[in-house]
Amino acid sequence: MGTFLASRVMTDIFGGLATGAVVALIALSLVIIWQSTHVLNFAQGAMGMFATFVGMNLVFHGLNYWLCLVLSVVTGMVLGGVTERVLIRPLYGKPEINPIVVMIGFLGVIEAVIASIWTTNITMLPSPFSQIYYQSAGHTILVSPFIFYEVAVVAAVVIAIALLFRRTNLGLQMRAAALAPEVSRLLGVRVGRLLTLGWILSTGVGTLAAVVVSTGQVLAPTNMDGIFVSAFIAAAVGGLESPLGAIVAGLAIGLTEQFILDFWSTSIAPLSGVIVLVIGLSLRPQGLFTKHVSRRV
Amino acid sequence: MIRVENLSVSYGAVTALRDVTFEAPTGKITTVIGANGAGKTTLLRTISGLVKPRQGSIRLGEFDLVGTATEDIARRGVAHVPEGRGVIEELTVEENLRLGALASKVDLAEGIARQFTQFPALESRRRNYAATLSGGERQMLAMARALIARPSVLLLDEPSLGLAPQVTADMMRTISELCTSEDLTVILVEQNAKSALRIAHDAVVLHIGRVAAFGTAGEVAADESLRRYYLGLVT
Numbered sequence: 001m002g003t004f005l006a007s008r009v010m011t012d013i014f015g016g017l018a019t020g021a022v023v024a025l026i027a028l029s030l031v032i033i034w035q036s037t038h039v040l041n042f043a044q045g046a047m048g049m050f051a052t053f054v055g056m057n058l059v060f061h062g063l064n065y066w067l068c069l070v071l072s073v074v075t076g077m078v079l080g081g082v083t084e085r086v087l088i089r090p091l092y093g094k095p096e097i098n099p100i101v102v103m104i105g106f107l108g109v110i111e112a113v114i115a116s117i118w119t120t121n122i123t124m125l126p127s128p129f130s131q132i133y134y135q136s137a138g139h140t141i142l143v144s145p146f147i148f149y150e151v152a153v154v155a156a157v158v159i160a161i162a163l164l165f166r167r168t169n170l171g172l173q174m175r176a177a178a179l180a181p182e183v184s185r186l187l188g189v190r191v192g193r194l195l196t197l198g199w200i201l202s203t204g205v206g207t208l209a210a211v212v213v214s215t216g217q218v219l220a221p222t223n224m225d226g227i228f229v230s231a232f233i234a235a236a237v238g239g240l241e242s243p244l245g246a247i248v249a250g251l252a253i254g255l256t257e258q259f260i261l262d263f264w265s266t267s268i269a270p271l272s273g274v275i276v277l278v279i280g281l282s283l284r285p286q287g288l289f290t291k292h293v294s295r296r297v
Numbered sequence: 298m299i300r301v302e303n304l305s306v307s308y309g310a311v312t313a314l315r316d317v318t319f320e321a322p323t324g325k326i327t328t329v330i331g332a333n334g335a336g337k338t339t340l341l342r343t344i345s346g347l348v349k350p351r352q353g354s355i356r357l358g359e360f361d362l363v364g365t366a367t368e369d370i371a372r373r374g375v376a377h378v379p380e381g382r383g384v385i386e387e388l389t390v391e392e393n394l395r396l397g398a399l400a401s402k403v404d405l406a407e408g409i410a411r412q413f414t415q416f417p418a419l420e421s422r423r424r425n426y427a428a429t430l431s432g433g434e435r436q437m438l439a440m441a442r443a444l445i446a447r448p449s450v451l452l453l454d455e456p457s458l459g460l461a462p463q464v465t466a467d468m469m470r471t472i473s474e475l476c477t478s479e480d481l482t483v484i485l486v487e488q489n490a491k492s493a494l495r496i497a498h499d500a501v502v503l504h505i506g507r508v509a510a511f512g513t514a515g516e517v518a519a520d521e522s523l524r525r526y527y528l529g530l531v532t
Contacts, residue, residue, distance in 0.1 A: 169399050176385055176396050183383040186345060187442070188371035188400025241387075 006139030012258045014142040020254020021154040022213055026224070026231030027238065027246035028154075029206035032161060034240045036174045036198020039088060039099045043107040045224030045231075047083070047203055048210030050110050051076030053118050053219060056125055056211060065128045073207050080203025084196045092181075092195075114221035127216040150212055154247070157205055162243050164201075174198055226270075230257075233273040237280035238288050245288040252276050298323045299344065299450055299482055304353030306336070306343055306506075313339040315506045317353070321499070323449070326476050326483040328497035328514065330490040335503040337486040338380055341452045344484070345377040346370045357450065372400050376443035380454040382435045384442070386428035390419055393427055393442050401446035412441035415475075433464040444475065450482045451475075457489045465489065469496045494518045 004010060026045065033041045041047075055072025059065055087106060091098045129145040165171035176184045177194040184191050209231075214223050230253050237252075238245025257272035280288060299321040306314040314336045321327035329337050342348040344355050346367035355362040362370050371377070384393055391409065398408045413420040416437040422430060427438060436456055443451060453472065457465040473496040476483045487493035493514075494500060500517040502510040510523050517523055 169395065172388075172392055172395060173399060176388065179387050180383065180385045182347065183379065183385060184396070185347075185367040186371055186377045186379065186383065187397050188368050188446070189396070190368050 003137070003139055006136065006141050008262065011142040012262050013255065014147070016255030016258030017251060018142075018147045018150060018254070019257060020251035021150050022209060022250075023227060023230045023234050023253050024247040024250025025154045025157060025209040025212065026206060026228060027234035027250045028158060028161060028243055029202045029209060030231060030235040031238065031240060031243050031246045032205060033198060033202035034178075034235070035165060036178050036202070037084070037088070037195045038096075038178045039103075040232075041103050041199075041202065042100060042232075043083075043103040043110060044202070044206045045210065045228035046107045046110040046114075046221070047079055048076055048206035048208075049214075049221055049224050050114055051079055051203070051207040052210040052214055052223075053114055053221075056214065056219065057118060059125060060123055065126070069208075069211050072211050073204050076207025076210075077200045077204040080199040080201075080206075081196050083203070084199035088199070089192075089195070111221045118219070118221075123218070125214050125217060125219050131216050146216065153208060153212055157208065158243060158247055161201075161205070165243070230273040233277045237277055239284075239286060242289040248288055249276060249280060252280075298358065299484065300354075300356040301340075301344070302354045302356070304340075304343065304355065305351045306339055306348055307351050313506050314343070314350070317503070317506075317508055319499075319501045319508060319511045321450075321482050321484050323482050324476065324480045325498035326473065326485055326496055327499040327501065328485045328487055328490075328493040329501045329503060330487055330493055330517075331503035331509070333488070334505070336506040337503055338454055339506075340503070341377060341379075341454050341484065341486055344370075344452060345375055368400070371446075374447075374449040375452065376446065376448035376450065377452040378439045378443050378454060378456065380458065382439040382456075384427040384430070384435050384438050386426060389424055389426055390430070390438055391423040393438055394419075394445055397442035397445040403445065403447055408445040408447075412445050415444070415471075416441050432459050433461075433468070436460065436464075436468055440471070440475075444479065447479070448481070450484070452484050452486075454486045455488060456485070457487060457492060465492055469493075472496060 029044055030041065033039060051072045054075045055068045058071065059068050087102055088099055091102065127146050129149045131144050131146045133144050134141045165175060173189050174194050174197065177189055177191040178198070181191045210224055213227060217223060231250065234249035234253055235246050237249035253273050253276045256276055257269050260272055261269040302318050304314055304317040305312065317340065329340060331337055339348060343350050344362065346362065346365055350363055357373060357375065360373070388396070394409050394412060395405060398405050418434060419437055419441060422434065427435065430438060456468055456472070460468065469492050472483065472485065475481060485493055485497060494517060497514040500512065500514045501508060502517060502523055510517055510520065
């Protein structure tokens with residue numbers, strides 16, 4: 001068993017799933033914001049990193065990791081809510097490119113703000129779980145308690161979000177508010193509040209992803225930049241509407257990257273997202289799990 | 298009862314409604330008819346708060362709806378089925394119905410069951426996406442979604458649009474029955490003046506944003522000049 005789990009293929013699978021889980025989590029945060037407001041938030045990664053700096057920096061001042069994590073997520077949620085109210089709300093009803101441009105600009109602003117406030121921090125953010133891989137019968141299995149933590153966070157968030165959007169009245173109202181704001185208002189739905197709530201939720205999940213990405217790493221404003229591109233592709237391949245699609249595409253990107261790294265070339269590995277994008281959209285242009293709705297004519 | 302007084306609406310320099318005054322009594326259908334661009338849709342959108350008037354009042358009982366947010370007007374019992382029906386295609390039939398009930402205090406299961414009794418064709422389609430419905434089914438869904446919250450006022454914008462004559466006739470009969478059974482104040486905007494006048498109690502004829510005539514549906518239908526010049530009905 002130990003030999004099998006430590007085999008080259010299984011090692012790649014474990015490594016790929018670990019990377020893919022975090023990609024999936026960020027992709028999920030993009031899906032939430034799309035489902036609830038039909039806006040693509042290009043500053044999601046940077047906003048998550050800002051909140052991570054606010055909360056997790058306190059670890060270096062002796063505060064408990066979990067307390068800092070909660071503080072980070074709450075900061076992210078507040079930042080998301082304020083951003084929607086101040087930057088995005090005036091743009092509803094305007095061309096769809098407007099919020100995209102604004103959030104790309106905001107990304108630069110946030111990274112500059114982080115760099116100007118936390119300039120001297122080069123310490124590694126300690127992990128609450130061991131990052132040492134398990135051993136079995138003398139073989140190294142590419143799984144650690146930290147990887148279990150990553151996967152558990154992703155699984156918990158995925159289930160919670162899926163239940164929220166598919167099983168609750170609040171989730172139904174959030175979807176309706178994004179799909180048909182005027183009709184929703186005619187039905188008494190308080191659309192403005194739900195749009196803010198969508199941003200709050202999304203940025204909370206994005207911040208959780210940023211904390212996970214940064215754990216065991218040096219806290220840097222650009223920690224999320226590379227992985228955000230992969231997550232954006234995962235959300236697109238998943239169909240933007242589907243949490244499950246984003247998760248599967250995120251895991252596929254992680255696995256593709258790991259297998260390319262191992263069997264092909266390290267220089268090609270960063271292109272794994274593009275490879276998944278081309279294959280995914282060729283096979284299912286409407287998205288992996290997006291239902292194709294046929295209309296009676 | 299809805300009482301509209303001296304209502305004026307402008308879109309920039311263009312006046313869409315000018316000094317519109319009429320009354321829509323409880324338990325009766327008041328139809329608003331007129332040519333394209335007469336201001337019929339603007340009138341309904343102003344009543345439900347989607348358009349802010351320049352002047353005038355819209356009283357629901359003693360309460361002036363002007364200045365009230367659209368969602369609060371809906372929660373006060375004004376249901377608006379917009380032009381094009383407004384069913385959300387990406388949601389199922391049942392989800393559309395649930396959405397209609399959430400802002401009210403009605404029991405969800407009881408409300409849905411009541412609408413399936415009223416519109417039996419919807420029950421077998423409850424798990425289908427609204428995008429798959431025919432025009433008639435969509436109109437039924439839009440009506441059911443509006444009625445599930447037990448409103449006191451029902452605003453209908455061109456419910457016959459795109460429907461076959463027989464489906465239109467069935468729809469008009471249903472509106473008439475609902476008005477009586479639910480004791481609704483119905484304001485029915487229609488291009489199809491003939492069908493609307495047949496079921497309405499009162500009629501408002503709009504012409505380029507002004508009230509050209511207001512009276513019982515019978516009086517309007519019998520007025521030869523109104524029929525000829527404003528409604529395009531030639532006997």
